[in-house]
Amino acid sequence: MIGMPVFWRAWENMEHSMRTGEPAFSKVHPGGVFAYLADHPEEGRIFNASMTSKSHRDIAALLPVYDFSQFATIADIAGGRGHLLRAILKSSPNTQGILFDQTHVVAEVSPDKDEKLSVIGGNFFTDHMPKADAYILMNVIHDWADAESVKILSAIRRDMPQHARVLIIETIVPLTPEPHLAKELDIAMMVLPGGKERTKEEYAELVAKSGLCLKEVVNTRSPYSILEVVTT
Numbered sequence: 001m002i003g004m005p006v007f008w009r010a011w012e013n014m015e016h017s018m019r020t021g022e023p024a025f026s027k028v029h030p031g032g033v034f035a036y037l038a039d040h041p042e043e044g045r046i047f048n049a050s051m052t053s054k055s056h057r058d059i060a061a062l063l064p065v066y067d068f069s070q071f072a073t074i075a076d077i078a079g080g081r082g083h084l085l086r087a088i089l090k091s092s093p094n095t096q097g098i099l100f101d102q103t104h105v106v107a108e109v110s111p112d113k114d115e116k117l118s119v120i121g122g123n124f125f126t127d128h129m130p131k132a133d134a135y136i137l138m139n140v141i142h143d144w145a146d147a148e149s150v151k152i153l154s155a156i157r158r159d160m161p162q163h164a165r166v167l168i169i170e171t172i173v174p175l176t177p178e179p180h181l182a183k184e185l186d187i188a189m190m191v192l193p194g195g196k197e198r199t200k201e202e203y204a205e206l207v208a209k210s211g212l213c214l215k216e217v218v219n220t221r222s223p224y225s226i227l228e229v230v231t232t
Helices: 005-012 014-020 033-039 041-065 083-091 146-159 181-191 200-209
Strands: 073-077 096-101 117-121 134-138 165-171 212-219 224-231
Touching (some): 005 014, 033 041, 083 096, 083 117, 146 200, 165 200, 200 212, 200 224
Parallel strands (some): 073 134, 134 165
């Protein structure tokens, strides 16, 4: 994925991001990175495979630190091919999973035999969210600026049951100056989709604008944390 020419062309325009705060990718494709991938199936396939591979590395650090089995139904919002959700279902056999992502992303996803998985194609900016006891967003919110992130979280807040929880899985930018993956990703998010990594305080403010409340941050042995969010 890193070697895809379209990404290199975006990095060549990094100065545009530095001067304007806008994603450099917009200089390559005005519709943005996700519209580009939807219009270019082969590059979209490479991107999806890359995200799946990356997430398999991180999933091993998530499962031991949080009890996903407490939820009867979990919806994985913008969950790609469902790699995280399917790992959770294997470790929590009594849980039902709902994979929600764009139609072209989930088109080739089908449940295995006896797998408690349903697949819904949709757009979190325009469509209703499925009903669930928990909503997972892994590496989703960091793709977007604050305004779009609030729209995504507000859509979930609108449709979620009062008792449900939202689990945001992201890197958290430390306030201290040591090297951290979040700081590298912050630059990549600025150049490519136009998003950003955030501090704990920034996430708390973001979810509050969406009618939600940050209850707890669960750290893992990886650079990723689980931010448990509840209704206010």
